[in-house]
Amino acid sequence: MFSNLLVPLDGSKLAESVLPVVRRLAERLGCEVKLLHVIEKRPPSRIHGDAHLQDAAGAERYLELIVERLKSWGLNVSSHVHEVPQGDVPRCIAEHAEELEQDLIVLCTHGSGGFKRFVFGTNAEQVLMHGRTPVVLIKTDEYGRAPDFGPRSIIAFLDCTPHSDPVLTACSELAMIFQAKLHLLYVVPTAGSVTPEEVPGARLAPTTTRLLLDLETEQTIGRMKEHLQLLLARNVEASGNVERGQADPAIVGTATDRQADIVAMATMGLAGIGAFWANDLVSRICASYEGALLLFPVIER
Structure with a gap:
C-alpha cells in the first residue's frame, strides 16, 4: 500500500486543489507527504490565473507556506525544490518520484486546450508516460474545484x-x-x-x-x-x-x-x-x- 505521496505544485490554486485529497489519503493511509516544485526554463509570468513561481527562493517560500498548512492538519510533510531549470517538467517529476522513493504521485489534471492539449497531452499524462510510479489524477471543474473524495x-x-x-x-x-x-x-x-x-x-x-x-x-x-x-x-x-x-x-x-x-x-x-x-x-x-x-x-x- 502507499506510504509516500509526492505532490507536485506549480504555485497555482488549481494545482493546490488536490490538497484535500492528499489530506484524506495521508490521514487514512498514514502516508508521509513530499511537496515538489520544479523550476522551469523560461517560466511564464502567470499560470492558471495565478502568479507563476520564477526562482528557487520564491518556490521555497511558497512551499513553506503549504507545508505549514498541511502540518496544521496533522500531516507528516516535507518539501523539495529542484533548482536546476528544466524544459521537461513532467519527466523531472517522474524521475524525482523514483529518486525520492515515492510510491504515489497526486496530480490534478488540466490541459492547455486546443492543439497543444492534443499534441503534448496534459502534464499529468506525460508524467505517466515518463515514469513507473502510480499516479492518482484528480479532475477539477471549471472553477478549479476538486470533487469530494471518499472514496466510497x-x-x-x-x-x-x-x-x-x-x-x-x-x-x-x-x-x-x-x-x-x-x-x-x-x-x-x-x-x-x-x-x-x-x-x-x-x-x-x-x-x-x-x-x-x-x-x-x-x-x-x-x-x-x-x-x-x-x-x-x-x-x-x-x-x-x-x-x-x-x-x-x-x-x-x-x-x-x-x-x-x-x-x-x-x-x-x-x-x-x-x-x-x-x-x-x-x-x-x-x-x-x-x-x-x-x-x-x-x-x-
Missing part, C-alpha cells in the same frame, strides 16, 4: 494479465481501509470490436476469433469469481461483471451507474498524438469520466 465506490478495471495484479491489490486495500464498495470490471472484446493487437489476424478468421473470445469470456468469468471469493473472505463488499465490446464505454458506464468516485487501471502511459495513434484507453476515459483515476504504468520486463 471503487471500480477496478482488470484483465487476466499480471499487469492487473497491482491494481487489484491496491483497490482491495483501499476498499478495506475506506470501507468502500469495490466492483471488478473486465471487458472482453467482440469479433467486431477486437483490435489486431488483441487478436492478430482477427479480421481474416472471424469465426475462429469469435470462438477464442467466447472461451476468453468463460475463463475471465472464472477468474473474476475466484477474486470475488477472496475479497468477500476479507470482508470487502465486492461485486463484479464481465462486459463484451469496447472498454471505454463499459468503464464510464459502470462508473456512472455505480457512482464510483475512483477508477483504477493499468496503462501504457501514452499522451497526446502517441495516445491517439495507439488508441490509448486512459486518454479516452479522461475525456469523458469526471471522477478520480488511479493509474498504474505498465512496466515491460
